[in-house]
Amino acid sequence: MGLRYLQPAPGFKEYLPKDYVDLIDFGPFGKTDQLDATKLGQFKEIVEEHPMCAGCFMAYFVRVFYASLPNPEDTIVLGTAGCARLALSQAAVPFIYGNYGDTNAVASGLTRALKLRFPDKTKDVVAIAGDGGLMDIGFSMTMHSWFRKEKFTTIMVDNEVYGNTGGQESGMSPKGVQLKMAPKGKKFDKIPATELAKQAGCVYVAKLAPTNVKRMAKVIRRAILAAREFGPTFIHAYTSCNIEYSIPTEEVLKDAREREKKDFGFEEYMTDEVRQYLEEIEKKEKANK
Amino acid sequence: MYYVAKVDEEKCSTYNCKQCTLFCPEANTLMFDEEKNTAWVNEPRCKGCALCVYVCSDLLKRDCIQMVMVTAED
Numbered sequence: 001m002g003l004r005y006l007q008p009a010p011g012f013k014e015y016l017p018k019d020y021v022d023l024i025d026f027g028p029f030g031k032t033d034q035l036d037a038t039k040l041g042q043f044k045e046i047v048e049e050h051p052m053c054a055g056c057f058m059a060y061f062v063r064v065f066y067a068s069l070p071n072p073e074d075t076i077v078l079g080t081a082g083c084a085r086l087a088l089s090q091a092a093v094p095f096i097y098g099n100y101g102d103t104n105a106v107a108s109g110l111t112r113a114l115k116l117r118f119p120d121k122t123k124d125v126v127a128i129a130g131d132g133g134l135m136d137i138g139f140s141m142t143m144h145s146w147f148r149k150e151k152f153t154t155i156m157v158d159n160e161v162y163g164n165t166g167g168q169e170s171g172m173s174p175k176g177v178q179l180k181m182a183p184k185g186k187k188f189d190k191i192p193a194t195e196l197a198k199q200a201g202c203v204y205v206a207k208l209a210p211t212n213v214k215r216m217a218k219v220i221r222r223a224i225l226a227a228r229e230f231g232p233t234f235i236h237a238y239t240s241c242n243i244e245y246s247i248p249t250e251e252v253l254k255d256a257r258e259r260e261k262k263d264f265g266f267e268e269y270m271t272d273e274v275r276q277y278l279e280e281i282e283k284k285e286k287a288n289k
Numbered sequence: 290m291y292y293v294a295k296v297d298e299e300k301c302s303t304y305n306c307k308q309c310t311l312f313c314p315e316a317n318t319l320m321f322d323e324e325k326n327t328a329w330v331n332e333p334r335c336k337g338c339a340l341c342v343y344v345c346s347d348l349l350k351r352d353c354i355q356m357v358m359v360t361a362e363d
């Protein structure tokens with residue numbers, strides 16, 4: 001589904017801002033087709049400009065995320081303090097700014113409220129926050145939303161640092177790494193986030209580095225579809241911070257490919273019922289093409 | 290003055306590619322023109338990261354993108 005709702009009333013289009021008109025003429029507004037991230041660069045995206053750093057792969061992930069939503073016009077994105085919200089808040093779908101650490105509590109309430117208010121409609125809720133937001137300061141709320149089997153998707157954009165506040169160490173920073181505001185070096189391993197997610201009851205869990213658009217889009221879509229029917233879903237994405245890790249911007253993709261080989265290889269877990277459900281949907285979609 | 294990516298459209302159009310457009314971190318910036326069969330850069334939006342040069346030159350060995358200096362008036 002595209003963004004069919006967003007059609008200007010007759011005679012009104014010429015008075016609308018250019019960005020809006022471009023979304024009608026060259027983007028998904030007023031159309032029912034599924035967004036297609038593998039065609040990035042060939043249509044006007046629902047995310048507008050953003051103020052994230054040059055070469056930021058977290059910004060890149062946000063771009064792919066918005067181009068992969070299965071149901072953008074009925075999706076609510078929940079962000080919080082941290083770099084990603086700088087781009088997340090620039091898209092033409094509803095965005096809520098949760099207090100830092102609260103994302104998964106707010107998303108829980110929101111998901112339940114939407115079920116009560118719109119019982120006949122499919123509404124998707126996605127919480128996207130950093131490693132600090134989800135695995136440190138928001139840790140208990142993240143875990144408890146999973147224990148409670150809340151039906152929404154959580155995406156951790158893991159840059160292995162508190163990027164937005166200038167380089168403090170997080171639970172997701174790799175062991176031994178020295179950061180600007182943690183000069184002694186990290187003494188502990190990365191938190192095994194995907195293992196925790198599985199143990200806590202997530203029905204779909206994936207880990208990836210952003211090197212393959214098609215796969216990213218598929219994973220994002222699968223996580224959202226599975227959350228609708230079965231329970232919490234989680235994506236752990238490596239999204240480097242070239243500023244805090246001093247990666248030359250032109251080498252950000254090279255770094256992601258290296259990390260993919262080293263410790264961010266693609267992993268996907270799902271329960272049997274989720275697998276069956278997704279296979280059926282994907283088979284139908286293939287037949288319709 | 291700032292740095293932006295520039296696509297050699299004549300050279301790019303000899304390939305059937307669209308690869309760099311899948312990796313730019315900026316939205317609505319590195320675009321593909323179906324009619325001319327070439328990538329092109331919406332320069333005021335480009336932040337000059339040169340990630341696209343890595344894709345085109347280092348990964349694909351096609352060398353169709355260069356970083357150039359422009360002034361605000363260009």
Ligand SMILES: Cc1ncc(C[n+]2csc(CCOP(=O)(O)OP(=O)(O)O)c2C)c(N)n1
Nearest residue numbers: 081082083100130131132133161162163164
């Ligand atoms: C309750 C609360 N504590 C602390 C902060 C300050 N703060 C803003 S962003 C941030 C860290 C962000 O790190 P992360 O969640 O990893 O996101 P990143 O910027 O790295 O993407 C902190 C500590 C805040 N906004 N609210």
Ligand code: SF4
Nearest residue numbers: 052053056083163241
């Ligand atoms: S500080 Fe790091 S994560 Fe934040 S916008 Fe800049 S490069 Fe991206």
Ligand code: SF4
Nearest residue numbers: 301306307309345353
């Ligand atoms: S990667 Fe190079 S050849 Fe391919 S579309 Fe981009 S500019 Fe053209």
Ligand code: SF4
Nearest residue numbers: 313335336338339341
């Ligand atoms: S230099 Fe960076 S921002 Fe500019 S077009 Fe290339 S990838 Fe996009």
Ligand SMILES: [Mg+2]
Nearest residue numbers: 130131161163
């Ligand atoms: Mg972080």
